Amino acid sequence: MNNLERLILYYLAGRVFIPAPRYLIYNATWRCDLFCRHCGVWEAKKRGELSPENLEKIINRKFFSKIDTVWLTGGEPTLRPDLNRLARIFRLRLPAMRILGIASNGSATERVISRLEEILSELDPDRHGLFIQLSLDGIGEVEDRIRGKQGVFAGLSQTVKEIDLLKKKYPERKIELGFNCVIQRQNVAQLNEIKEFAVSKGAGLTFNVIEITDQGYNNKQREEELAFHQEEKGEAKRFLRKLISGSEPGFRYHYRSILSVLDGKTRNRRCLSLYSTLVIDSDGSWLPCPLCSEWMRVNFLEMDPGKFWKGKEARALRRKAAQELCPSCMLSCSVGDSLSLREFFSGGF
Numbered sequence: 001m002n003n004l005e006r007l008i009l010y011y012l013a014g015r016v017f018i019p020a021p022r023y024l025i026y027n028a029t030w031r032c033d034l035f036c037r038h039c040g041v042w043e044a045k046k047r048g049e050l051s052p053e054n055l056e057k058i059i060n061r062k063f064f065s066k067i068d069t070v071w072l073t074g075g076e077p078t079l080r081p082d083l084n085r086l087a088r089i090f091r092l093r094l095p096a097m098r099i100l101g102i103a104s105n106g107s108a109t110e111r112v113i114s115r116l117e118e119i120l121s122e123l124d125p126d127r128h129g130l131f132i133q134l135s136l137d138g139i140g141e142v143e144d145r146i147r148g149k150q151g152v153f154a155g156l157s158q159t160v161k162e163i164d165l166l167k168k169k170y171p172e173r174k175i176e177l178g179f180n181c182v183i184q185r186q187n188v189a190q191l192n193e194i195k196e197f198a199v200s201k202g203a204g205l206t207f208n209v210i211e212i213t214d215q216g217y218n219n220k221q222r223e224e225e226l227a228f229h230q231e232e233k234g235e236a237k238r239f240l241r242k243l244i245s246g247s248e249p250g251f252r253y254h255y256r257s258i259l260s261v262l263d264g265k266t267r268n269r270r271c272l273s274l275y276s277t278l279v280i281d282s283d284g285s286w287l288p289c290p291l292c293s294e295w296m297r298v299n300f301l302e303m304d305p306g307k308f309w310k311g312k313e314a315r316a317l318r319r320k321a322a323q324e325l326c327p328s329c330m331l332s333c334s335v336g337d338s339l340s341l342r343e344f345f346s347g348g349f
């Protein structure tokens with residue numbers, strides 16, 4: 001999607017029309033091999049996982065013809081041994097797909113790398129790039145503590161090295177590495193170090209701030225342990241303020257929004273996530289967004305996603321989320337579609 005399309009989407013979606021989604025996220029599993037303090041996915045009740053055939057049944061529709069970016073997330077998606085079959089289905093059924101992203105904690109190097117190679121073997125080198133996003137919430141012992149397991153940082157570091165080797169092994173393939181960091185009490189003192197680590201690996205890095213919720217991240221039961229103390233919040237804010245000047249427009253907007261919410265105000269622009277991104281949960285149901293994941297359970301094996309997307313129920317949920325959740329949400333979902341007019345005229349993203 002070019003910047004003009006982004007701009008049109010941003011201003012007209014939901015006001016004039018409901019666009020078909022451009023991003024598809026398949027939350028491939030609720031299983032995870034780690035035990036993060038800020039994420040309760042590993043202790044949540046497990047949901048079923050669509051077979052590749054059933055996923056194909058859902059996405060083999062014209063409604064998905066504009067999807068240009070697909071993400072495999074979880075839980076830990078590499079725990080699924082059939083990611084190659086999922087990648088094949090995306091290649092066959094999503095003609096506009098250009099990027100397949102996979103989010104992983106990166107700790108089990110051998111498994112992660114073999115899944116990446118399997119996925120690569122299914123993608124078309126001329127059309128598809130592979131984006132690997134690894135979670136990086138701390139350096140050394142802090143990462144292990146946050147993730148609830150010894151040796152995670154060592155595993156992650158090894159995975160990063162092997163991704164570099166993978167790039168060398170397939171020089172003609174578009175393979176990109178990025179990191180995501182959830183700012184939280186345990187890592188506020190390490191944010192600069194985390195940034196330097198990403199820079200030293202030549203990879204991008206997105207910062208988010210912990211959301212405490214009984215929805216997608218399912219961590220409300222640890223609220224007391226997770227909620228920022230005043231001085232930690234101050235440290236996070238100082239870091240984000242410094243980060244803004246060196247960031248691209250989308251991220252400047254994202255970090256300003258976080259600062260505004262941390263200051264008790266609201267985001268200044270709306271989130272298009274519920275218009276641009278269709279998230280299918282592991283069992284085939286709709287997962288609106290991480291903060292309202294349980295508001296409406298409809299299963300796309302039983303309901304046509306195209307009809308549902310434009311229907312009354314989905315519209316009502318978008319309105320409710322916009323009123324009740326979005327103003328104080330700090331997530332980076334949809335930053336890429338949140339271009340302001342000024343940013344558009346100054347060259348966009």
Ligand code: SF4
Pocket residue numbers: 032033034035036039040041042074075076105135147
């Ligand atoms: S944050 Fe990621 S690695 Fe940690 S428990 Fe949740 S899904 Fe697993």
Ligand code: SF4
Pocket residue numbers: 271272273274289290291292321322325326327329330331333334
């Ligand atoms: S701003 Fe947050 S709560 Fe609102 S739709 Fe986006 S991700 Fe969901």
